[in-house]
Amino acid sequence: MVTMADMGQPSRYPLDEYVARIVSGLTPQPESERSGALSNDRAAELGERLRQLHSARQLAESESRDYPVS
């Protein structure tokens, strides 16, 4: 039976001793080699392309409102 006094005490059966760790196999990249992060130019290009797409979709949603179908 677990009593209140047992709560918060270190486990007598630390789980680490019973597990085989499943890891990703990937190596963390240090901050200095942020390969895969976007350069400023690319981020700006991406932002502009997305802005154009969003404004085209907003326009379509507004223009299509009254388009009747039957």
Added chain:
Amino acid sequence: MNLQDWSYDHPADAVDLVRPGALNSLLDRYGSSRPDVLTSVLAHAYASGAQSAVLEYRYIDPDYRNEHSQFYSTTFRRYPSVAHRLHFFAEQMPPTLASQDEPTRFNNLGYLGYTVLRPLPGAPVGRTMLAPQAGTQPHVTCLARDAVNLLGEPLEVVGAPFVSQDAQMSVCAHATLWMIAYYHHLAFGGPRLLPGDITAAVPDDIGRGLPSMGLTLYQISVAASRLGYPALVYGLDPPPPGESPFRLACRYLNSGIPVIVGGAEHVFVLVGYERLKPGQPDERIRFIRHDDEVGIYIGVDNYLLDDYAPWEYLVIPLPQKVYMSGEDAEVIGEVYLRQALDDNAAKIGTDLRDRLDRKPRELSFRSTVVLSNHFKISLETRQVPATLAAVYRRMQMSRWIWVVEVVDRELRRLNQPCVLAEAIIDATDQLRDKHVLSWRVPGLVGQWNPDNDTLSHRALDPMPPLRSVSKADG
């Protein structure tokens, strides 16, 4: 229609479709004043090799029963509350079927699917699930499995759901939304929605809801959202910058997500497409559609010359957790893959980077939204090498992911594995802080951990082109 003719004192009839006159007798009995859609359904069954059929009487179809309770029970004119269901088979019925001492058996008879026949003059074709014809099947990307029970025999059919409008409770917009909802129910476990649910979801601030004289695209879009499938709307005149009707529609069709098209004040559903004359100067896309006023699996050889040309809008109801559109994902995936190729040029060379910009185009980007669990499960069938599969299987991903692939167009044309690189994007990601969850270029796979904003990577051995996650060929 004579009400007395709808009830029979036996549960079913077997029909020999090969006998001359069988087709006409079915059309005479059920076609009534508008036999066009039924003709298309029967023609499809015959073209699929149907040799026999079973007419199941007193069938309580949830969709028709719902239409009856919501509308047809409220009219002066009386309508039966039960439907009939017509099942098609590629084989002849066995003689034992007529025996009163044997349980009915329909297994191993090449089940082709069913159509529910409603007792509605002018709108007999209800819920319909028929497999595409063999030649069309590989190009229908929006296929779902439906379980059927016929007189105690469990059967199943894989197809794209169809229903015709009755021009009372449902017009083309409702029928189209029903097809989408039933498909998402079967394919992705969405709720089973009945015609009354769809009618109730339509905003009624414009026009009368029931009977309906038609809807606007705004009403379709709002109804789709209320039904749990928020819709994206694309204008095609002109399409968004850098896009075309093909690119917009095919991204979703590749993902097994049906696309609604609006043109000539009508809507219909695209359920697949085929690339005709791939790699040649006159290459074009042949779309496959369900048209509730015409029929099923209809090929559209040239959308510019279509009866509903010009196609003006695409409406794409999406699963709730797909926040990001296909074109947004593709732009993000492309930019990140180019960045990864630049950053790692010293390690992995510049071949792929150079090929991306070569003219005429050798490579293209292809984007598909998939359930991440399906993506992981499919790694084995797609023969992804173990080292890469090990990384992807362990990676924590959103429920839906966009997979943006770099595709070798020539290999795709030859229907060979054609994917040279890919980026995986969280479909719920935030557009003001754009990232990819993972990218893979030749020789390297990288991962971004959104919980602590860290990057990690792993070198990969050279590997051949991979099979695409797309439901389309190649």
